[in-house]
Amino acid sequence: MITGLPALTHEQQQAAVERIHQLMADGMSSGEAIALVASEIRETHQGGHIAVRFEDEDDDKA
Structure with a gap:
């Protein structure tokens, strides 16, 4: 799964x-x-986003 996460500055983090x-x-x-x-961050974040990919380990098992 690929999703966009808010790109936060160190101060915001x-x-x-x-x-x-x-x-x-x-x-x-x-x-x-x-x-x-x-x-709260998702609702108010005005900056950019970073792309993140999450892999489900269960999908790899056959």
């Missing part, structure tokens, strides 16, 4: 990590915090 840590400190699970921040 650091801000996202800090937000995730704060949400976790406030009692949110890590998975929920990551999903929430990722969703």
Whole structure:
């Protein structure tokens, strides 16, 4: 599967990590915090995107 991911600067990445840590400190699970921040980034990101390919290991087995 090929998808486009937001291309974030180092500062944007650091801000996202800090937000995730704060949400976790406030009692949110890590998975929920990551999903929430990722969703916020997708909704508000104005920059470019990078192409990423994800390979499903199950497809390789015959």
